[in-house]
Amino acid sequence: MLRYTLRQIEYAVTIWDRGSVAAASAQLGVAQPTLSASLAKLEEQIGLQLFIRHHAQGVSPSPAGLRFLAEARNLLTHAQDLQRDMLAAGTAIEGQLALGSFTTIAPSFVPQLIKSFTSVHPKVTIAMAEGTQDELFDGLRGGAHDLALLYDVDMPQDFAVTTLASFEPHVLLPAGHRLTRLKQVPLIALKDEPFVLLDIAPSRTYFTRLLETAGIVPRIAFSSPSLEVVRGLVGQGLGYSILVTRPHGDHSYSGDALAVRPIADDVERGVIALAGLKQMRKTRLVSAFETHCEQYFRTLAS
Incomplete structure (x- = not known):
């Protein structure tokens, strides 16, 4: 029997994202005492201190909490995906995709990818962020990006990499x-x-x-x-x-x-690839975007 609820997970992940109980309260529309009580109960139930409290400066995840919260975000994402699947009778692709892109790749390819994908799936919104390779790695590991478009050079072992195209x-x-x-x-x-x-x-x-x-x-x-x-x-x-x-x-x-x-x-050759965390199970939206990218670059090459 589960010792925690999805609501507790949602509250904890939002506190992580916002950096404080007060900011999470404002985003969720839930009173601060309710959030604090939910977090304390969750920590008691799982036997971990998830956050380090900083007086008047919010919270930061503990080392053990960071691992738990990363998996918790994964669980929450798939619960949301399941709900969308049920509401859409298993057919629609919708929701928000967080896409990171290497700075030199973004201007040449990302606008076209966003336009072509959302034209086919109008219920999808794509949040785009540019960055260096290290920034993209951090974004993927921290949950800021679902996927990242980058060059397949010196890729860490914890990423699943899909090759899209190579250029001389x-x-x-x-x-x-x-x-x-x-x-x-x-x-x-x-x-x-x-x-x-x-x-x-x-x-x-x-x-x-x-x-x-x-x-x-x-x-x-x-x-x-x-x-x-x-x-x-x-x-x-x-x-x-x-x-x-x-x-x-x-x-x-x-x-x-x-x-x-x-x-x-x-x-x-310079190889452009799409990367995501291996430990993250792909949502239907992520899988659909990955397939779209493969088709886009295949068409571009031909």
Whole structure:
């Protein structure tokens, strides 16, 4: 027999999300004493202290509480999914999907994915957040994201990864650079050139590894976590870059012409993937979005 109720789980997870009993009370429309009593009862029933109380500064989960709350969120999600299934007679896809995306991937693909998916499933809302790879990992583990769209590089073992597409990296040059006369650029031809690095994990590791595999120690002249700053620096003739993402139109924000050339060497491709926590059982909404992404990128490739 269960020692706790879904209502207690809902209250505890909301307190975790909001960071205090007062904020959870305002969101749920439930009196603070009721929430406090429910939390105390839950902790007594399961034999764990879920939260550390901070005087006038809310609460934070204890180490044991963090593990319990992560699983509790999973339980609550599937209870909500079951309820939607029953209300929709097992046919409709609805609810909110929290989607994280790597910063350089988001502008090129996420708006189209949101538009195409919600056109088919109008009862779905998608909450989108951009971030670095580490931020996306934290968001998935903490329950802020259901799924994350990112590059399949250095992926931890606790994530389930669905490969969506792979793209050849390219050399980005100023329009008047001497190497633009080549249809393909061998990496060795860049060994004495100043390099403009897209300095964001895992991109920095991936791009420097491509050069080092070709026997080149890159001469990093500039680095930036911004794709458009990198493109702007190249447009001003301050160096070359190697990128996977190619925005529509080969010009920087300031209007400088850019030249894109394929790499002549056989190099590691950039792989875009969809990731989620292995321990999280997929909801119907998550499974439907995953299938949609696979179809979208398959169509894009063809």
